[in-house]
Amino acid sequence: MTPLIQCSALTKVYRMGDADVFALDGIDLTIEHNDYVAIIGPSGSGKSTMMNILGCLDTPSSGQFLLNGRDVAKMNDRELAATRNREIGFIFQSFNLLPRATALENVMRPLVYRGISRQERRERAREALALVGLEARVSHLPNELSGGQRQRVAIARALCGEPSLLLADEPTGNLDTATADEIIGLFDRLHRAGNTILLITHEPTIAARCKRAITLADGRIVDDRRREQVLAA
Amino acid sequence: MLLRLREGARAAWDGVIANRSRSGLTIAGMVVGVAAIIVVVSIVQSLSQSITSSFDSLGTNTLSVRAYTSFDEQLRGITRRLTLSDHRAILGRVDGVEQVTPVLLPFGAYGTRVAAGGKTGFTRVYGVTPNYQDTFKVYTAQGRFVNAADEQAARKICVIGTKVRENLDLPGSPIGQFLRIGGDWYKIVGVMEEKGDVFGISQDDYVAIPFSAGEIAVADPGKLDLSITLSVADPDAIEDVQHRIVQVLRENRKLRPGDEDDFKVDTAKQLTQSFDRITGAIAGVAVGLVGISLLVAGIGIMNMMLTSVTERTREIGICKALGAQRGDILLQFLLEAVLLSLFGGLLGVLVGCGIDLIIPILVPQLPAIPIPVSAAVGSVVFVTAIGVLFGVIPAAQAANLDPIEALRHE
Numbered sequence: 001m002t003p004l005i006q007c008s009a010l011t012k013v014y015r016m017g018d019a020d021v022f023a024l025d026g027i028d029l030t031i032e033h034n035d036y037v038a039i040i041g042p043s044g045s046g047k048s049t050m051m052n053i054l055g056c057l058d059t060p061s062s063g064q065f066l067l068n069g070r071d072v073a074k075m076n077d078r079e080l081a082a083t084r085n086r087e088i089g090f091i092f093q094s095f096n097l098l099p100r101a102t103a104l105e106n107v108m109r110p111l112v113y114r115g116i117s118r119q120e121r122r123e124r125a126r127e128a129l130a131l132v133g134l135e136a137r138v139s140h141l142p143n144e145l146s147g148g149q150r151q152r153v154a155i156a157r158a159l160c161g162e163p164s165l166l167l168a169d170e171p172t173g174n175l176d177t178a179t180a181d182e183i184i185g186l187f188d189r190l191h192r193a194g195n196t197i198l199l200i201t202h203e204p205t206i207a208a209r210c211k212r213a214i215t216l217a218d219g220r221i222v223d224d225r226r227r228e229q230v231l232a233a
Numbered sequence: 234m235l236l237r238l239r240e241g242a243r244a245a246w247d248g249v250i251a252n253r254s255r256s257g258l259t260i261a262g263m264v265v266g267v268a269a270i271i272v273v274v275s276i277v278q279s280l281s282q283s284i285t286s287s288f289d290s291l292g293t294n295t296l297s298v299r300a301y302t303s304f305d306e307q308l309r310g311i312t313r314r315l316t317l318s319d320h321r322a323i324l325g326r327v328d329g330v331e332q333v334t335p336v337l338l339p340f341g342a343y344g345t346r347v348a349a350g351g352k353t354g355f356t357r358v359y360g361v362t363p364n365y366q367d368t369f370k371v372y373t374a375q376g377r378f379v380n381a382a383d384e385q386a387a388r389k390i391c392v393i394g395t396k397v398r399e400n401l402d403l404p405g406s407p408i409g410q411f412l413r414i415g416g417d418w419y420k421i422v423g424v425m426e427e428k429g430d431v432f433g434i435s436q437d438d439y440v441a442i443p444f445s446a447g448e449i450a451v452a453d454p455g456k457l458d459l460s461i462t463l464s465v466a467d468p469d470a471i472e473d474v475q476h477r478i479v480q481v482l483r484e485n486r487k488l489r490p491g492d493e494d495d496f497k498v499d500t501a502k503q504l505t506q507s508f509d510r511i512t513g514a515i516a517g518v519a520v521g522l523v524g525i526s527l528l529v530a531g532i533g534i535m536n537m538m539l540t541s542v543t544e545r546t547r548e549i550g551i552c553k554a555l556g557a558q559r560g561d562i563l564l565q566f567l568l569e570a571v572l573l574s575l576f577g578g579l580l581g582v583l584v585g586c587g588i589d590l591i592i593p594i595l596v597p598q599l600p601a602i603p604i605p606v607s608a609a610v611g612s613v614v615f616v617t618a619i620g621v622l623f624g625v626i627p628a629a630q631a632a633n634l635d636p637i638e639a640l641r642h643e
């Protein structure tokens with residue numbers, strides 16, 4: 001089976017004045033289906049940059065990125081949009097919910113772009129919201145929800161389209177410890193249900209619950225180990 | 234596709250509702266622009282129609298003769314005038330004339346002091362012949378007009394306009410009262426029908442006396458002014474008569490062969506044309522006003538649409554991150570702009586037409602105001618075009634960004 005993600009020599013360069021800043025400096029990475037990966041590393045090490053490229057939200061400066069064996073660089077606008085829509089569920093630290101849409105409408109949104117009927121969209125969005133324990137909040141606007149509830153709406157939205165890959169950039173960064181625990185519990189469950197998950201975190205306890213931890217520093221992968229190894233060490 | 238359209242329409246409607254204050258301001262800009270255009274255009278149309286129709290009352294067989302001072306001479310302080318001698322020359326030496334209706338201004342174009350009771354005022358004085366009424370289609374509302382006997386005997390009687398009655402505090406029925414014009418007293422025998430204002434100038438501020446009495450009243454022959462309207466017996470011969478008058482007047486006014494005419498002899502059609510030029514100028518001013526309204530409205534709409542899109546670039550980023558196609562985003566913004574523009578435009582048409590209906594109630598002198606369909610359609614198209622252009626172009630630019638760039642937008 002082809003790996004879900006295959007990256008080689010991925011770089012991202014920002015030109016700041018005269019100097020080139022290497023946000024990513026040669027990333028080689030392979031991620032199999034149903035892996036559960038924590039990305040850790042100091043601030044500014046390139047975690048978000050990498051995550052955005054893997055989520056097809058950003059384009060690398062050089063290097064190759066194959067998603068499900070397909071070269072993302074060769075996709076046109078249309079295919080890219082369809083890939084974001086079907087293959088990827090992206091969860092942001094700042095939630096990025098549509099402020100004027102209800103929880104249900106937010107969750108339904110990716111399905112709208114797939115041309116799924118309103119009836120089916122509603123059902124699937126309700127299911128996704130039930131999965132994150134928000135069935136009672138379907139018609140709330142984002143600003144009528146707590147931070148944890150907003151993040152759960154965002155997760156439901158990412159899940160609803162049944163993507164092959166869930167990406168989460170510090171999903172608990174804006175949440176208190178108890179709420180963060182609930183959210184991570186949710187990820188654990190999603191992983192057991194067969195989802196492939198990559199999440200960025202600063203919390204060692206969270207990283208420790210994943211199957212694999214990748215450490216970035218200065219745009220490079222400096223450490224990559226599986227939990228079995230961690231436990232063994 | 235149909236589903237896309239429906240989803241787009243729903244998203245567009247949500248966008249309009251959710252951005253209430255912005256939508257409201259955009260619509261307000263459109264309403265003001267469209268309504269202003271409709272009102273300006275309809276008022277100008279109404280004015281020019283009323284001017285044109287007042288000349289239509291002159292038949293196709295009429296000629297008007299008046300003095301003409303070239304612009305150059307005006308600058309040098311010269312004013313050309315027809316004289317009583319010109320009048321006599323036309324009467325005596327031009328054939329084929331049916332009726333002559335001279336109007337004499339014995340005190341000049343600006344009139345003179347008039348008094349009745351204790352009040353004095355200033356008004357224009359016309360010396361007229363009995364056929365003045367039929368030639369200019371103005372009639373008395375009370376009493377009678379100057380008649381042949383008055384003319385024959387140069388009787389000191391007068392017919393006054395309603396504004397004169399008002400200015401001198403005369404009673405509602407002033408017939409039989411006396412009016413001092415210049416140095417003499419004239420008995421009031423009639424009051425003319427009210428004509429109202431044109432461009433804010435009263436058409437009822439004058440006194441008519443018999444032409445013959447006017448000739449006697451002339452205080453300063455250098456100030457006297459005269460215009461003559463004549464009808465020809467045979468409408469087909471109108472140009473011959475016109476040429477003959479020019480010839481007679483040139484001789485009588487002792488113009489040398491190279492000199493230009495210092496008078497004008499126009500057919501009613503030519504007169505209408507010269508007034509068409511005036512209304513043309515007014516229309517030009519109106520076009521300027523309309524242009525400014527459109528510009529202001531356009532900039533307002535543009536500004537609102539641009540801010541709207543800039544503010545919503547993040548939202549566009551979210552949609553792109555969730556897998557929206559460029560087309561999905563464009564469709565939403567296009568429908569939103571069309572919805573706003575049409576709503577604002579149509580509301581503007583309603584408001585403009587409403588004002589058009591109210592104006593005649595507030596300003597009864599104005600003739601009925603037509604609803605200018607082309608201006609209404611044109612302005613709605615204009616605001617829609619501006620709205621759509623400045624709604625869709627920046628949205629298209631935002632939709633071209635990588636999602637992450639749109640999301641970073643603050």
Ligand SMILES: Nc1ncnc2c1ncn2[C@@H]1O[C@H](COP(=O)(O)OP(=O)(O)OP(=O)(O)O)[C@@H](O)[C@H]1O
Nearest residue numbers: 014021022023041042043044045046047048049050
């Ligand atoms: N738009 C940008 N323009 C210029 N430089 C950028 C841009 N985005 C990121 N960078 C730089 O790239 C490097 C990596 O940034 P990135 O956001 O990926 O770090 P991170 O590991 O996610 O940090 P944090 O833990 O604080 O979120 C940083 O040095 C940052 O300054």
Ligand SMILES: [Mg+2]
Nearest residue numbers: 047048049169
């Ligand atoms: Mg980051």
